[in-house]
Amino acid sequence: MPDIVVKTEDVVKEYRMGSNVLRALDGINIEIERGEYISLMGPSGSGKSTLFNMIGALDRPTEGEVYIDGQNMSHLSQRQIAAFRCHRVGYIFQSYNLLNVRTAHGNVTLPMIFAGIPEKERNEKAEKLLDMVGLGDRMYHLPDELSGGQRQRVAIARALANDPSIVLADEPTANLDTITGREIIDLIKKLNTGQGVTVISATHDLKMLDVSDRIVDIRDGLVERIRNRDEIEIEVGEVGGHE
């Protein structure tokens, strides 16, 4: 029996804009296994980022349920949701979302402060993580003094601060050039294979294809199809041919 880490049941999300109702998600059902690398793909406006937010407990679905580790997210208290975001999930965003008032090191320690980890321990861990993402020499720089790729590395180190079992990445390479994007993807993939972290990434970056175990294509708020790795590899060849 597969170990399901994320499960959505008929998830619907509507946004009200004045008198208009925009149905961003129209009944999404997916199951994600522990340790998988999943890419949610789709054009902008397809609802993939909305789905990403639902899975990460960053927003509430209008209808339907999201289960993570078997827990129904809508049944959690505010404190439990905060703890969930703190311990279970690491978030990586397109625009990095680093706190500009804190250094790289300060950004990585923040989730550990929230988790109540003693100062000495969290400082050591932040150093270790920043070393791992290749920023050992720029630890005490403010985000404004770092390049896009470096900022995303800080974000990755921060996402890993409390040893989450799931890493959620929303368009992590969209603001980066091809080579830096590739490096970031490799880094995320390394976490996935090396540490067994489940990676769920919303993307329309084709470079993400060949590292994904499965690709969920989202279109108009619905799951259009789910492709497995073996089906993907053939297509990557085609894509590569076009570049």
Add this chain to the structure above:
Amino acid sequence: MQQQTPIEEQIDLPFVESLRISFQSLKIRFGRSIITTAGITLGIAFLVSVWTNNEIELALQESGRSSAITNLDEAAEQGISTKDIWLIIMSLIVCVVGIANSMLMAVTERFREIGTMKCLGALDGFVVRLFLLESGFQGFAGALIGALIGLLGAVVLGLKNYGLDLFFYFPLLPAQHENGAFQLGVLLIILFGCILGMILAIIGSSFPAWRAAKLPPAEAMRTEV
């Protein structure tokens, strides 16, 4: 589903930790903090100078000194004139609006930061507490500087009008005059200005901070200013 480890409750952070984070934030955003604080300083300086000036005139009239402007001022009768009351009320309004506006702006441009902190596991209350501390400190510092500037302004004006007599009759402490007119005294006005500045700054920032903290993080991070 094999693993069903229950999700624990998020812990509260010690107060010192909040204090440290908010001071760090003030320090690094020093330039921006100064601008916000300047808004508070100006409002309080205006209020305190108008009010103190009024108290000085009242005290010197009471003492029988005529001022250069008394003959111009139709309100030569004892007590605060309607015009003076209006002036104080107006300066109070300017002060309230000015401070609320600077704090609102300062918090609104940090919605994304609030959303991000919540993603990392911050409780709503923690976020609000950070802003409360930051704005309370900013409010107090700004208001104190403003009150001193306002006092200085009123003293300079008083010296021009009354010369050194000003210092003999300076209305530092509250006083009840024989004719029943009551004076608050400059010390209390300064204290009032400081507390007002701090309270306004806290209200002005904690309301939007509270609203942002209540939003789901996705929505807070989407907010563009």
